[in-house]
Amino acid sequence: MGAPLGNKNGQLGREFREALRYALAQEYPGKAERGSALKKVAIKLVDNALEGNFQAVQEVANRLDGKPTQAIEMNGSMGLVEFVAQLERIRKADASPLPVDNPAIEQEKHVTH
Numbered sequence: 001m002g003a004p005l006g007n008k009n010g011q012l013g014r015e016f017r018e019a020l021r022y023a024l025a026q027e028y029p030g031k032a033e034r035g036s037a038l039k040k041v042a043i044k045l046v047d048n049a050l051e052g053n054f055q056a057v058q059e060v061a062n063r064l065d066g067k068p069t070q071a072i073e074m075n076g077s078m079g080l081v082e083f084v085a086q087l088e089r090i091r092k093a094d095a096s097p098l099p100v101d102n103p104a105i106e107q108e109k110h111v112t113h
Contacts, residue, residue: 024041027034048056062068070090 024037025035026037028037031037032040045056045059049060
């Protein structure tokens with residue numbers, strides 16, 4: 001199922017990717033020949049990882065193996081509202097998007113226990 005008609009969010013990511021591809025294809029005198037910038041960036045990333053830069057190590061691992069999933073601990077007494085609140089805390093910490101506009105979640109928020 002695609003995005004709703006008129007949704008421009010996918011276009012924003014595509015525009016940035018196109019701009020990056022354009023920039024990576026350029027020549028950078030004294031730094032990179034035309035079309036070699038991406039390889040130089042990758043080499044620099046691996047070099048930083050080998051020097052012990054933990055962020056570089058994580059980036060290499062994420063690019064090769066995929067970003068690890070974050071475990072969510074639940075117990076039998078956790079209701080939907082608490083579960084959604086925990087997901088929201090994780091989303092804010094991780095800055096990864098969660099689906100919105102879920103009627104079941106909205107309905108549960110308004111139910112009093």
